[in-house]
Amino acid sequence: MRNRSSLSLHIPQPKYRPGEKAEFSYVNVPKAGTVERPPSDAKAQNITSLAYSLIRVLDDEGNAVGSWDPKVNVEMLRKGLRAMMLTRAYDDRMYRAQRQGKISFYMKSTGEEATSAAYAFALERDDMCFPSYRQQGLLIARGYPVFEMMCQCYSNARDPVKGRQLPIMYSSRENGFFTISGNLGTQFPQAVGWAMASAYKGDDRIAAAWIGEGTTAEGDFHHALNFASIYRAPVILNVVNNQWAISSFQGIAGGEQATFAARAIGYGLPGLRVDGNDFLAVYAAAQWASERARANQGATLIELYTYRVEGHSTSDDPGRYRPADEGKSWPLGDPIERLKRHLIALGEWSEARHDALNTEMVELVRETQREVEAIGTMEGGARPPLGTMFEDVFKEVPWHLRRQREQAGG
Amino acid sequence: MPAMNMIQALNSALDAMLERDPNVLIFGEDVGYFGGVFRVTDGLQKKHGVTRCFDSPIGEAGIIGAAIGMSVYGLRPVVEIQFADYIYPGYDQIVSEMARIRYRSAGDFFVPITIRTPYGGGIFGGQTHSQSPEALFTHVAGLTTVIPSNPHDAKGLLISAIESDDPVIFLEPKRIYNGPFDGHHEKPVEPWPKHPMSEVPEGHYTIPLGKAAVVREGADVTVLVYGTMVHVALAAAKEAGVDAEVIDLRTLIPVDIGTIVASVEKTGRCVIAHEATLTSGFGAELCALVQEHCFYHLEAPIERVAGWDTPYPHIFEWDYFPGPKRVADAMRRAVEA
Numbered sequence: 001m002r003n004r005s006s007l008s009l010h011i012p013q014p015k016y017r018p019g020e021k022a023e024f025s026y027v028n029v030p031k032a033g034t035v036e037r038p039p040s041d042a043k044a045q046n047i048t049s050l051a052y053s054l055i056r057v058l059d060d061e062g063n064a065v066g067s068w069d070p071k072v073n074v075e076m077l078r079k080g081l082r083a084m085m086l087t088r089a090y091d092d093r094m095y096r097a098q099r100q101g102k103i104s105f106y107m108k109s110t111g112e113e114a115t116s117a118a119y120a121f122a123l124e125r126d127d128m129c130f131p132s133y134r135q136q137g138l139l140i141a142r143g144y145p146v147f148e149m150m151c152q153c154y155s156n157a158r159d160p161v162k163g164r165q166l167p168i169m170y171s172s173r174e175n176g177f178f179t180i181s182g183n184l185g186t187q188f189p190q191a192v193g194w195a196m197a198s199a200y201k202g203d204d205r206i207a208a209a210w211i212g213e214g215t216t217a218e219g220d221f222h223h224a225l226n227f228a229s230i231y232r233a234p235v236i237l238n239v240v241n242n243q244w245a246i247s248s249f250q251g252i253a254g255g256e257q258a259t260f261a262a263r264a265i266g267y268g269l270p271g272l273r274v275d276g277n278d279f280l281a282v283y284a285a286a287q288w289a290s291e292r293a294r295a296n297q298g299a300t301l302i303e304l305y306t307y308r309v310e311g312h313s314t315s316d317d318p319g320r321y322r323p324a325d326e327g328k329s330w331p332l333g334d335p336i337e338r339l340k341r342h343l344i345a346l347g348e349w350s351e352a353r354h355d356a357l358n359t360e361m362v363e364l365v366r367e368t369q370r371e372v373e374a375i376g377t378m379e380g381g382a383r384p385p386l387g388t389m390f391e392d393v394f395k396e397v398p399w400h401l402r403r404q405r406e407q408a409g410g
Numbered sequence: 411m412p413a414m415n416m417i418q419a420l421n422s423a424l425d426a427m428l429e430r431d432p433n434v435l436i437f438g439e440d441v442g443y444f445g446g447v448f449r450v451t452d453g454l455q456k457k458h459g460v461t462r463c464f465d466s467p468i469g470e471a472g473i474i475g476a477a478i479g480m481s482v483y484g485l486r487p488v489v490e491i492q493f494a495d496y497i498y499p500g501y502d503q504i505v506s507e508m509a510r511i512r513y514r515s516a517g518d519f520f521v522p523i524t525i526r527t528p529y530g531g532g533i534f535g536g537q538t539h540s541q542s543p544e545a546l547f548t549h550v551a552g553l554t555t556v557i558p559s560n561p562h563d564a565k566g567l568l569i570s571a572i573e574s575d576d577p578v579i580f581l582e583p584k585r586i587y588n589g590p591f592d593g594h595h596e597k598p599v600e601p602w603p604k605h606p607m608s609e610v611p612e613g614h615y616t617i618p619l620g621k622a623a624v625v626r627e628g629a630d631v632t633v634l635v636y637g638t639m640v641h642v643a644l645a646a647a648k649e650a651g652v653d654a655e656v657i658d659l660r661t662l663i664p665v666d667i668g669t670i671v672a673s674v675e676k677t678g679r680c681v682i683a684h685e686a687t688l689t690s691g692f693g694a695e696l697c698a699l700v701q702e703h704c705f706y707h708l709e710a711p712i713e714r715v716a717g718w719d720t721p722y723p724h725i726f727e728w729d730y731f732p733g734p735k736r737v738a739d740a741m742r743r744a745v746e747a
C-alpha cells in the first residue's frame with residue numbers, strides 16, 4: 001500500500017475583507033531610483049529581475065532619481081499633469097451624470113491616470129493604441145475633444161459611434177485609439193497583429209495595448225505574448241495591475257505565484273514591473289520599450305502596478321468585498337499628487353497654480369457637459385436617426401436589413 | 411410558500427443542491443465571496459465553504475474546460491458565465507468537447523455540467539450585455555438548452571439541469587430577474603411577489619426538462635415563446651384582444667413537440683417570438699417544425715417576431731427589443747390572414 005496523504009484544494013483569498021483593517025506591508029516597495037536601467041537592447045534572459053522589482057523614479061520628496069529618470073522637459077510634465085487632471089475631472093462628472101440617469105453606465109480610472117496619460121507622450125502620434133475600457137486618459141492626453149467623448153457617453157446625435165455602444169466604448173482612428181470591445185482581452189493579440197503589419201510593410205510605427213491583470217487569465221493574453229515573441233512584433237503590452245477585477249483580488253488571476261510582469265519570462269520577452277502611480281516611471285518604461293521595438297528588437301511586457309481607487313463601474317459596490325478604506329493605505333500614493341509634488345520640487349509649479357488648473361479643468365468639463373446635454377441625453381433630445389441602426393452591419397445594407405429597417409420605421 | 415424573485419429562486423436551487431450532493435460545486439467569475447454580479451450565488455460560499463463556491467480567473471475556456479475535467483472525476487460542476495455575451499472564449503470547450511464527450515467515447519465518459527449564464531436585453535447593456543445566443547447552442551448536437559421564465563420554474567429546472575447526466579446550457583433572462591417585465595419599459599415593473607409563479611417551495615423539487623408549459627390557453631393562435639418573451643406575449647395577447655394560446659417552451663432542446671403540435675392543430679395559427687436576431691434564430695427551427703408537423707392544419711402563414719439582424723444597439727434598445735406592439739401586430743396578422 002502506498003502511504004498517501006490526502007490532497008486539498010487551494011482557493012486564493014485576499015488579505016482583507018470588509019470590516020477588517022487593510023494595510024499593504026506585504027507589498028514590497030523599493031526606494032525610488034534603486035532599480036538599474038539596462039540598455040534597451042539587453043537580452044531578455046539577462047534582465048529577468050526587472051519582472052520582480054519595481055521601477056520607480058519619483059521619491060517621497062518629489063525628486064526624480066536613478067537611472068530610469070527620463071529627464072523630460074518641464075513643458076511635457078505640465079501637459080501630463082493637465083491630462084491626468086482633466087481625466088479625473090471628466091470621470092467625476094460622468095460618474096455623476098450616470099447617477100442622475102443621464103447616461104446608462106460609467107467606469108472611472110481614478111488613481112490609474114498615469115498608466116494611460118504617460119503613454120501619449122512616450123509614443124509617436126501615429127503609433128496605434130489598443131486600449132481596454134479604462135484608458136480614457138490616453139484619448140484625453142492625445143487631445144481628443146472631451147466634447148466627442150461625452151457625446152459618446154450620452155449616445156446622442158453627435159455620438160461618433162452613433163449610439164451603438166455603451167458609454168466609455170470610444171473609437172478614434174484619427175487619434176490611434178482602437179474601438180473598445182466589451183469582451184475582455186481581445187485587443188491584445190490584435191495589437192500584436194497590427195505591429196506585425198507595420199513590420200511587414202517596413203514602416204517604423206509601433207503598437208501598444210492595455211489589459212487588466214484580471215484579464216491576463218484569458219487565452220488572448222497568452223496568444224498575444226506568444227505571437228509577439230515568435231514574430232518579434234514591435235508592440236508594448238501593458239498589464240494594468242490595479243489589484244482588483246470587479247470583486248476578485250489579483251490572486252485569482254494568478255498573482256500569488258508570480259508577478260504579472262514575470263509572465264514575459266516564459267515567452268522570452270522582457271518584463272518590466274513599474275510603479276504605475278509614478279508618471280515618470282511609466283513614461284520611462286514606455287520609452288525603453290518603444291526604443292527597443294523601434295530597433296526591431298520586439299515586444300516588451302510591462303506591468304503597471306497601481307490601485308483601483310473606485311468601484312469597478314457604476315454597477316459595482318466595492319464595499320461588499322474589500323475594506324472601505326483599503327485605498328487609503330495604498331503605498332504608492334496618487335499619480336496626480338506625485339507629479340504635482342515633483343513640479344513644485346523643481347520650482348516649476350505651486351499649490352496656487354495647481355488649484356487654478358483644477359478649477360479650469362472642472363469648468364471645462366462642466367461647460368462641455370452643458371453643450372452636450374443641450375444636444376441630447378439618455379432621457380431625451382436628439383439621437384442618431386433610427387435608420388442608422390441598420391448601417392455598418394455590412395459595408396452595403398443587404399435586402400433583409402433594408403426590409404427590417406422599413407419594418408422598424410427607420 | 412415563500413415568494414421569491416428569480417435570483418432568490420436560483421439561489422435556493424443551488425443551496426438545495428449543495429446541501430444534498432457533496433459532488434455539486436460552483437465556480438465562476440465573482441461568484442464566491444461577492445456572490446456574483448447578479449447576486450445569484452449570494453451567501454453560498456459563507457454557508458457551504460470556499461471549496462464549494464469560489465471565484466475563478468477571468469477565462470471562460472478555462473472555466474468550462476476545468477468543469478469538464480471535474481465532471482469526468484464525478485463532480486457536478488455548476489459554473490457561471492457572467493454574461494452570455496462572454497461565453498464565446500469557452501465555445502470550443504462547449505461545442506467540440508462538452509457536447510460530444512458522451513458520443514465520441516460511446517458512453518465511456520459523460521460530463522454532467524450545468525453552465526448558468528444571464529442573457530437577453532432590456533437593461534441598456536449595449537451589444538456585450540444583451541445578446542440572446544440560444545441558437546448557437548440549440549444548433550449543437552449534445553447540448554440541452556433551458557430557459558426559465560419565472561421563479562418557480564427557474565428553481566425546478568435548475569435542479570433538473572444539475573441532476574442531468576448530460577451537459578445543460580441554462581440561460582437566465584436577466585431582464586426578469588426582479589420582476590415579470592412585459593416589454594412596457596415606460597411603466598414600472600411589478601415585483602415578482604405579486605405573480606403566482608413567485609411561490610417557490612423550500613428544498614428540493616424538479617421541473618422536468620423537455621416539457622413546455624401552456625401559460626395561457628386560447629383558441630385563436632398559438633404563440634411559442636421563452637424567457638422574457640413569455641411575459642411580452644401575454645401582454646400582447648391582452649392588448650391585441652386575441653385569444654392566444656401562449657406556450658412557454660422552457661426547454662429548447664429537446665423541444666416539447668407534443669405540446670406544440672397539439673396547440674397548433676387546435677388553433678391553426680402560429681406566432682413565434684424571441685429576442686435573438688431573426689436569421690437562423692431558434693424561431694426558424696420552430697417554424698420548420700410547425701410546418702412539418704402541422705402543415706395541413708395551418709390556416710395562415712407562420713409569423714416570426716425577433717430582434718433585428720444587427721448587433722444590439724445601445725440607444726435603440728426599445729426599437730430593437732421585440733416588444734408587445736410588434737408581437738400584438740403579428741398576432742393580429744396571423745388571426746386575420
Ligand SMILES: Cc1ncc(C[n+]2csc(CCOP(=O)(O)OP(=O)(O)O)c2C)c(N)n1
Pocket residue numbers: 134182183184211212213214215216240242244245246308312439468492496499
Ligand atoms: C470575456 C469577458 N468575460 C467577462 C467579462 C465581465 N467583466 C467585465 S470587466 C471584468 C473584470 C476585469 O478586471 P481587470 O482585467 O482586472 O480590469 P479592471 O476592470 O480592473 O481594469 C469582468 C469579469 C467580460 N467583459 N468579458
